[in-house]
Amino acid sequence: MTRTKSSRQLIVTADDFGADEAVNEAVERCHVEGILTAASLMVSAAAAADAVARARRLPRLGVGLHLVLVEGHPTLPPEQIPDLVDSEGRFRSDMARAGIDIFFKPWVRRQLAAEIEAQFAGFAATGLALDHVNAHKHFHLHPTIRALVIAIGRSHGMRAMRAPVEPGAVIRAIEPGTPGIAERLAHGYARRMQAKLRQEGIATADQTFGIAWSGSMTSARLSALLARLPAGLSEIYLHPAISDDFANHAPDYRYRDEHCALLDPTVIAATAGIERGAYADFA
Numbered sequence: 001m002t003r004t005k006s007s008r009q010l011i012v013t014a015d016d017f018g019a020d021e022a023v024n025e026a027v028e029r030c031h032v033e034g035i036l037t038a039a040s041l042m043v044s045a046a047a048a049a050d051a052v053a054r055a056r057r058l059p060r061l062g063v064g065l066h067l068v069l070v071e072g073h074p075t076l077p078p079e080q081i082p083d084l085v086d087s088e089g090r091f092r093s094d095m096a097r098a099g100i101d102i103f104f105k106p107w108v109r110r111q112l113a114a115e116i117e118a119q120f121a122g123f124a125a126t127g128l129a130l131d132h133v134n135a136h137k138h139f140h141l142h143p144t145i146r147a148l149v150i151a152i153g154r155s156h157g158m159r160a161m162r163a164p165v166e167p168g169a170v171i172r173a174i175e176p177g178t179p180g181i182a183e184r185l186a187h188g189y190a191r192r193m194q195a196k197l198r199q200e201g202i203a204t205a206d207q208t209f210g211i212a213w214s215g216s217m218t219s220a221r222l223s224a225l226l227a228r229l230p231a232g233l234s235e236i237y238l239h240p241a242i243s244d245d246f247a248n249h250a251p252d253y254r255y256r257d258e259h260c261a262l263l264d265p266t267v268i269a270a271t272a273g274i275e276r277g278a279y280a281d282f283a
Contacts, residue, residue, distance in 0.1 A: 011235040023239075026240035034262040038063070045073065163197055166210075170230065240262055
């Protein structure tokens with residue numbers, strides 16, 4: 001597909017593919033019947049095998065790797081990455097402290113590199129084409145993690161990565177408000193990531209939506225975003241599921257509402273004139 005400055009192009013992505021069959025069912029429905037064009041796979045999640053089986057019968061769904069390095073299950077045995085996991089063998093939830101350890105401790109970085117390599121290898125083992133890469137809770141904004149993902153990803157054919165640059169002006173035009181310090185700081189890191197990816201020849205969207213309304217992308221918000229979608233390539237990511245209650249779900253996420261939004265006839269109609277696809281269609 002050819003990109004032009006005046007065109008509006010869109011990738012609609014479901015994160016957490018493989019987390020549960022409730023998520024996987026929503027991904028399949030929203031791709032076949034709605035506007036979903038891509039999904040990001042957690043290779044070591046409980047329902048990853050079911051997600052892969054569904055993806056194989058959905059050839060137009062762009063499937064990428066959703067790297068999990070916090071609040072989830074590792075691919076490697078916990079004893080091989082002791083500084084990345086808690087006493088129960090799950091990734092740590094203290095992202096700030098974990099980020100400091102990753103930055104300052106070489107042995108922690110070696111463990112991290114091994115785990116990232118294992119997750120890329122796990123994706124390769126599915127036989128699916130690697131459409132894109134992103135990370136759970138955008139932990140790849142951390143400069144050390146970003147550098148490792150780029151280096152390791154290249155050896156696995158990575159061609160696209162999410163840089164979560166969300167235009168605040170568009171969000172405030174729909175729901176007025178002032179971004180906080182943390183939001184502005186994250187936006188700065190995302191901008192630097194976007195520039196680095198382009199410098200490295202890795203495709204990324206011009207803008208990404210889903211950060212301000214993570215877990216609460218309702219039909220009204222999604223329709224409003226589509227009406228105001230800027231020129232260039234945009235990505236909108238959501239977390240759809242057919243149920244709000246499944247193992248390890250986020251208690252405040254409106255999974256069913258996001259599932260319904262992707263199938264809403266009003267939302268579907270709002271995509272008229274917008275070219276939709278996966279990263280591979282635009283890279």
